[in-house]
Amino acid sequence: MxxxxxxxxxxxxxxVRDMLDVAGATMTEAESAEExxxxIDTQDFDMILVDLRMPGMDGITAIGHIRAREDEKAxxxxxVVTADAAVDLRDRCIEAGADDVIFKPVAMDALFDAMGRLLARDSDGMLY
Structure with a gap:
């Protein structure tokens, strides 16, 4: 993965890299939304983790760009992986196109649970 x-x-x-290593996953790092x-344009990924608050483009805007693509990568x-604890944050992220939200500091069980739920969906978004 x-x-x-x-x-x-x-x-x-x-x-997060150390956690994913335990699961045998490969992680590619980007220091900014633009990067x-x-x-995403040049490589294939199975899943994206994205922070919300970054210099330049924020995570919500980046999610919008991904979902606006006209290929399967959309x-x-x-x-979303965030330290933001705003009351309506989860709803805003889901509305923007995120599939799930986990909070920092990242707990391994929360990360793996979220990943497992998403990987268990079929192409129509239904759980197996």
Missing amino acids: NILFIEDDRMNRRV GLQL KLPII
Whole structure:
């Protein structure tokens, strides 16, 4: 499994990379939303993890760009990884096109549970 993590904080990327290593997943890092969008153009991923608050383009805007694509990559599962605790945050992320939201500090069980739920869906978004 190849996962793209769009996150500006190096330590957060390292923590998630260590967790994904345990599961045998490969993680590609992008330090900005712009870099992440470029990587999506040139590489294949099974899932995207994206932070919300980054310099330049934020995560919500990046999700909008991904969902606006006219290819299969527009349907990639997206999990928001954020420290933001706003009351309506989950709804805003889902409305923007995210499939799930997990909170920092990232717990391995929360990450793997969210990934498992998304991987268990079929092409119509229904759970197996």
